[in-house]
Amino acid sequence: MDERMPHTLLAFHAHPDDEALLTSGTMARAAAEGHRVVLVVATDGGEGLAATEYAGDGGLAVRRMGELEASARALGVARVEHLGYADSGLGPHAPPDPPGATRFVRANTDEAAARLAAILTEEDADVLLTYDPNGGYGHPDHVKAHEVGMRAAELAGTRRVLQATVPRDTIRRAIDLAAKVYRFPPEFDRNSFNRAFSARRDITHRISVRRHIVAKRASMRAHASQASADGGADRTLAAFLRIPRPLYDLVFGREWYVDATAEAHGITHPPDENGDCALDRGDRALDGEGTRKGRAAGRKHSGIRTDVFEGLT
Numbered sequence: 001m002d003e004r005m006p007h008t009l010l011a012f013h014a015h016p017d018d019e020a021l022l023t024s025g026t027m028a029r030a031a032a033e034g035h036r037v038v039l040v041v042a043t044d045g046g047e048g049l050a051a052t053e054y055a056g057d058g059g060l061a062v063r064r065m066g067e068l069e070a071s072a073r074a075l076g077v078a079r080v081e082h083l084g085y086a087d088s089g090l091g092p093h094a095p096p097d098p099p100g101a102t103r104f105v106r107a108n109t110d111e112a113a114a115r116l117a118a119i120l121t122e123e124d125a126d127v128l129l130t131y132d133p134n135g136g137y138g139h140p141d142h143v144k145a146h147e148v149g150m151r152a153a154e155l156a157g158t159r160r161v162l163q164a165t166v167p168r169d170t171i172r173r174a175i176d177l178a179a180k181v182y183r184f185p186p187e188f189d190r191n192s193f194n195r196a197f198s199a200r201r202d203i204t205h206r207i208s209v210r211r212h213i214v215a216k217r218a219s220m221r222a223h224a225s226q227a228s229a230d231g232g233a234d235r236t237l238a239a240f241l242r243i244p245r246p247l248y249d250l251v252f253g254r255e256w257y258v259d260a261t262a263e264a265h266g267i268t269h270p271p272d273e274n275g276d277c278a279l280d281r282g283d284r285a286l287d288g289e290g291t292r293k294g295r296a297a298g299r300k301h302s303g304i305r306t307d308v309f310e311g312l313t
């Protein structure tokens, strides 16, 4: 336990499994350091592409919520909540609402935000993790999660809002590595990541989660149980788990955020005369060999934050 006050971190995600890839290391690290970690999902993930044996009878949602509980246990999460919306699916048009639930994309943003804000307030959460405006790779429910998360923080007066993201070049590298040992389903379009997530220069927080990689892998494994399924983006997790361990640690040993109020916090990374910013140089040094020198270079540059609670009292 360090000298700081324990804080409360609330991670908001669209579907069960989204936490594994984007924020599980940050969550495990916060819990291990003595903070309270709460996980909220908007939907039950019932429209995920999965084995036909689970789809179609509502069994998939039940199964995926079970996986979410297993992931949460691995990460040290204290509380798991579901906002009660139905998964909208990946297609351009969400299927009709199932009995008794609204597809998340059709939800009234203020009403959904009020549900999340109630939990933020009840927990007196210090930090909210939500999505970037692209919704990562653009799933309609992820874009909606961005809108709902930002509005909820406003309603609850949450002090710090961090948008989970990945530098685009890093996600492409992870996919290229995975492609060496795994054949992605034909519908998986690598080029769809060209405009997804965030440009490296916009990232304000880079969190090292290498010491929590075992928990992160356990979280990914909890959801990758659909690996024998007959298709689906969820199996991206299974593909990533097959990356040889040293490379996996290099790619997944860090998580990234954009502080939505970065201007207010005075974080900027002005480009130098080459149009390169210090963050790029520091990150390249880190990526290069992970040496002590590289890590020092990564730390020294222009004020990238390395702790989600930094500066909170």
Ligand SMILES: [Zn+2]
Pocket (backbone or CB within 6 Å): 014, 015, 018, 139, 141, 142
């Ligand atoms: Zn999702």
